[in-house]
Amino acid sequence: MEENEKSLLWNSSFSVGVQEIDEQHKKLVEILNELVYLVGKELKDEKQNIDVTVKKIIEYKTIHFATEEKYFKQFDFDGAEEHIQKHREFSQKTGELLADFGSTGEKIHLVELLDFMEIWFVDHMLNMDSKYKECFKQHGLK
Ligand SMILES: [Fe+2]
Numbered sequence: 469m470e471e472n473e474k475s476l477l478w479n480s481s482f483s484v485g486v487q488e489i490d491e492q493h494k495k496l497v498e499i500l501n502e503l504v505y506l507v508g509k510e511l512k513d514e515k516q517n518i519d520v521t522v523k524k525i526i527e528y529k530t531i532h533f534a535t536e537e538k539y540f541k542q543f544d545f546d547g548a549e550e551h552i553q554k555h556r557e558f559s560q561k562t563g564e565l566l567a568d569f570g571s572t573g574e575k576i577h578l579v580e581l582l583d584f585m586e587i588w589f590v591d592h593m594l595n596m597d598s599k600y601k602e603c604f605k606q607h608g609l610k
């Protein structure tokens with residue numbers, strides 16, 4: 469996949485020290501970059517691919533959130549409530565932006581959706597996911 473100025477690049481500051489979760493984050497970066505690539509193309513030519521990719525992101529984030537939340541419960545993680553709330557906000561906001569794109573079919577809404585997801589995702593990994601690092605480590609995850 470070609471890179472462009474909107475492509476997300478993985479770097480070690482994103483790591484939460486748990487292989488399973490780092491791999492899920494990398495996979496999400498990869499699918500987001502697929503969308504970056506498609507958004508750079510002619511919308512009418514890529515409509516179907518865009519729909520497939522957006523669906524992949526939504527499905528995969530659901531799996532990913534469920535993984536983190538499973539461990540929160542298992543380890544009785546202190547910050548669970550706040551963190552789960554952030555996941556819910558993401559799902560709600562992306563749902564709204566997706567509905568805007570679905571009803572208008574306008575690229576601007578797709579760009580808005582992509583920008584939101586990219587900014588949210590990086591910020592969330594660095595500022596929220598990093599908070600469970602210590603807890604997960606103490607419970608032997610790696
Ligand atoms: Fe995460």
Ligand SMILES: [Fe+2]
Nearest residue numbers: 536592596597
């Ligand atoms: Fe998270």
